[in-house]
Amino acid sequence: MQIEFYKYQGTGNDFVMIDNRSEFFPKEDIKLIERLCDRRFGIGADGLILLENDGETDFRMVYYNSDGNQSSMCGNGGRCLVAFANQLGVIDNKTTFIATDGLHHASVGDDAIISLQMIDVDQVQKNDSYTFLNTGSPHHVQIVEDLEHYNVKDNGAAIRYGELYGEKGSNINFVKKVDDSTFSLRTYERGVEDETLACGTGATAVAIAMNAIGQTDQTSINLNVEGGKLIVSFDKLGEHFTNVFLTGPAKFVFKGTIGI
Numbered sequence: 001m002q003i004e005f006y007k008y009q010g011t012g013n014d015f016v017m018i019d020n021r022s023e024f025f026p027k028e029d030i031k032l033i034e035r036l037c038d039r040r041f042g043i044g045a046d047g048l049i050l051l052e053n054d055g056e057t058d059f060r061m062v063y064y065n066s067d068g069n070q071s072s073m074c075g076n077g078g079r080c081l082v083a084f085a086n087q088l089g090v091i092d093n094k095t096t097f098i099a100t101d102g103l104h105h106a107s108v109g110d111d112a113i114i115s116l117q118m119i120d121v122d123q124v125q126k127n128d129s130y131t132f133l134n135t136g137s138p139h140h141v142q143i144v145e146d147l148e149h150y151n152v153k154d155n156g157a158a159i160r161y162g163e164l165y166g167e168k169g170s171n172i173n174f175v176k177k178v179d180d181s182t183f184s185l186r187t188y189e190r191g192v193e194d195e196t197l198a199c200g201t202g203a204t205a206v207a208i209a210m211n212a213i214g215q216t217d218q219t220s221i222n223l224n225v226e227g228g229k230l231i232v233s234f235d236k237l238g239e240h241f242t243n244v245f246l247t248g249p250a251k252f253v254f255k256g257t258i259g260i
C-alpha cells in the first residue's frame, strides 16, 4: 500500500505528518513507524504525527517518537501539526485541538510563526545541580559552562538512563544563560535517543525552570536552540505557571508517497 505523507520541521525538530482522519494507518505497527522515521531506510524524522478526527475539538494529535513508540506531548510537533492542519484546510489560522496532555489553543501568524499554548506547570522540583519539571513531557534542566562543546549525547544518555529517572527516563536539557531574557539550550530527547536540533517542551521547561530558580525574573524568554530561535512566555502566580505559550517557526518541507 502507498501512503501519502507530509514532512514539516520546527526549528529543525522534524516530523512525518500523516492525515489519518480516515483511520487507515496501522497505529500499533511500531516497526513501521520506526522505519518511516529512519533517515536511511525511510523518510527520516525525529517523530511521526497522526492528525485524527476528534468529536469536540478541531483535531486530535497522536505523537510517536522516532523509535516507533507513542509518547507524551511534543511542543514543536504540535506547532508543526497546526501548520499541517492549516495547509489541509482543517482549520483557518486558529485552533483548539486535543493531545495526550489535554487541550491546546494555537494560532498561525505571519511567516509560518505558530504560537501554541502549553499545559500549566505547578510542580518544579529544584535540586542543587538540576531542575525537573513536566511541560507535557518530562524534562531535566541543567546549567553547564561550555554548552557549545558539551557532549550532549553521552551526558544526556547517562542521565536519561541513570538512577534519577528509572525505566521511564526523561528528556535532558543543558543550558547556558546569555542575558536576562535569553538562554541557549541543547536537548537529548528520549525516544530519539540522541540530541535533536530543538525540543519545544524542552524550551518551555528551560524558560520556566530558569525563572523558578531565580536565573531570571523575565516572563517572556528567548531560547536559542541548535535549529533556530523560540520564544516562551507565561504568567507566574506564585509557584504556578499559566498562560504558557511556545512560539516559533513551523515549516512545510516536502510531501510524497511511500510504500508500506
Ligand SMILES: N[C@@H](CCC[C@H](N)C(=O)O)C(=O)O
Pocket (backbone or CB within 6 Å): 013, 065, 071, 072, 073, 074, 075, 076, 077, 137, 138, 170, 171, 189, 190, 191, 192, 198, 199, 200, 201, 202
Ligand atoms: N520534540 C518534542 C518532544 C517529544 C517527546 C519526547 N521525545 C518524549 O518522549 O518525552 C518537543 O518538541 O517537545
